[in-house]
Amino acid sequence: MGRAVVITGGTGGIGLHSAIGLARAGARVVVTGRSRERGEQALERIRAESGSQDVALVLGDLSDRAGVAALGDAILAEQPRIDILVHNAGMMAQERTVNSDGHELDFAVNVVAPHALTHHLLPALTQAPSRVLVVTGGKPSGPFDPSDLQSEKSFVPLVNYTMTKRAAEAMSIGLAEELQGRDVDVVVVYPGRASTAMTQAMTPSSLPWYLRPAWPVFRVLVPKDDGGKSAALAARSTVFAALSKSLAGRSWSYIDTHSQPGTLHPTVHEAGNRAIVMRALSPGATSATAR
Ligand SMILES: NC(=O)c1ccc[n+]([C@@H]2O[C@H](COP(=O)([O-])OP(=O)(O)OC[C@H]3O[C@@H](n4cnc5c(N)ncnc54)[C@H](OP(=O)(O)O)[C@@H]3O)[C@@H](O)[C@H]2O)c1
Structure with missing residues (x-):
């Protein structure tokens, strides 16, 4: 295939x-x-399971x-x-942490990083028509309320994580607008539940407290460790979204866990909500300046 x-x-x-699927x-x-240790182990596994030697590791923290x-x-x-x-x-932080930029950590890794990294990599992405995938999570059909974008009022790990994923979806639409005319398409993809770190x-x-009684059910849905079985299944929609010719030339698309085109909650598409997210992403913005 020759694609990078x-x-x-x-x-x-x-x-x-x-x-593994893309290799x-x-x-x-x-x-x-x-x-480096986890990375080298991953390279060995990708080579062994894909049969391809054309893999590389780059280290860095987002x-x-x-x-x-x-x-x-x-x-x-x-x-x-x-x-x-x-x-x-x-990531889904288990307690609220703020980074050196003033961003809550899930927001930094799940929203700020993909936006900033895409812009940083534009010289490489614009060599030829290219595609940027934003992996979403939480409940992808759920509503988006950006009124406490970085969980300053209250912090519940799953709620905060889910909100940052809604914010990442809104960011992806803003990103597609920013990239208009550059031949860089944006695809949001939902892998589905998997047992992972x-x-x-x-x-x-x-x-949240009202879901805690359902914890045993949650553990059955996402078992402690299944040796990567559910992660391999979940990765299929990412591989599809990366390779599908049907998405070529569409500025923005959403692919669900069944590798089908889907729809996100209307509140993710609301221009006002998107504007709040994009303001929070401008360099120098912290949670306070974004409001
Ligand atoms: N698991 C699920 O049920 C599920 C469901 C829907 C969506 N998702 C989404 O799928 C994606 C993958 O999740 P996963 O469950 O496979 O998670 P995972 O097993 O915890 O893997 C996360 C990956 O992200 C890297 N990472 C985490 N924080 C980082 C940081 N600050 N800087 C650089 N790299 C960092 C980790 O690398 P190192 O630790 O090696 O540095 C690791 O390779 C995430 O976007 C997640 O939100 C997951």
Whole structure:
């Protein structure tokens, strides 16, 4: 196939299985992660399971703007032309933390980083028509209320994570507008539930109080460890969204967990909500200045 793919957070979970699927399809795959050890292990596994040797690792941390810029430079050095960029790295913090830019950490990694990294990588993305995937999560059909965008009023891990994913969807629409005329399409993709490091780190306190009694049900839906089985299934929609010719030339699309075109909640598409998110993404903006 000869296409070059960069997958953030390709060292474990859904990202690793997306990397395996895309390497199997013949793409050159560059994965990013924070740990060399995890990264080298991932490369070995991608090579073994895909049969492809054309894989590379770039190390970097997406939790603040300086980290995004450093990772962006390292990616450009490794891969000067990118056909498909997959913003897969994501997190669900179990307690509220604010980074050096003044951003809540889930917001930083799930929303600020994909926006900033896309812009940093534009020299590589505009060498030829390209595609940027934004991996969403939480309940993708749910409503978006950006009134407490960085959970300053109250912090519940799953609620905050879900809101940052809605914000990432709104950001993706704003990003597609910013990229009009550049031949860079944006696709939001929902992988579906999987047992991964992120979901395994959840406890009953990750849920809002009214859902805590349902914790045993949640654990059955997302088992403690299934050896990557559910992550491999979840990665299928990312692989589809990365490769599908049917999405070529569409400025913005959404692909659901069944690899079908879907619809996001109307509140994600509301211009006012999008404007709040895009203001929060302008360099120098913190939660307070975004309002
Ligand atoms: N699991 C689910 O049920 C589910 C459902 C829907 C959507 N999703 C979404 O799917 C994506 C992958 O999630 P997953 O469940 O596979 O998670 P995971 O197993 O925890 O993997 C997360 C990946 O992101 C990387 N990462 C995390 N924080 C980072 C940071 N600050 N800087 C750079 N890299 C970072 C990790 O790399 P290192 O730790 O090696 O650095 C790892 O490779 C996320 O966007 C998530 O929101 C997951």
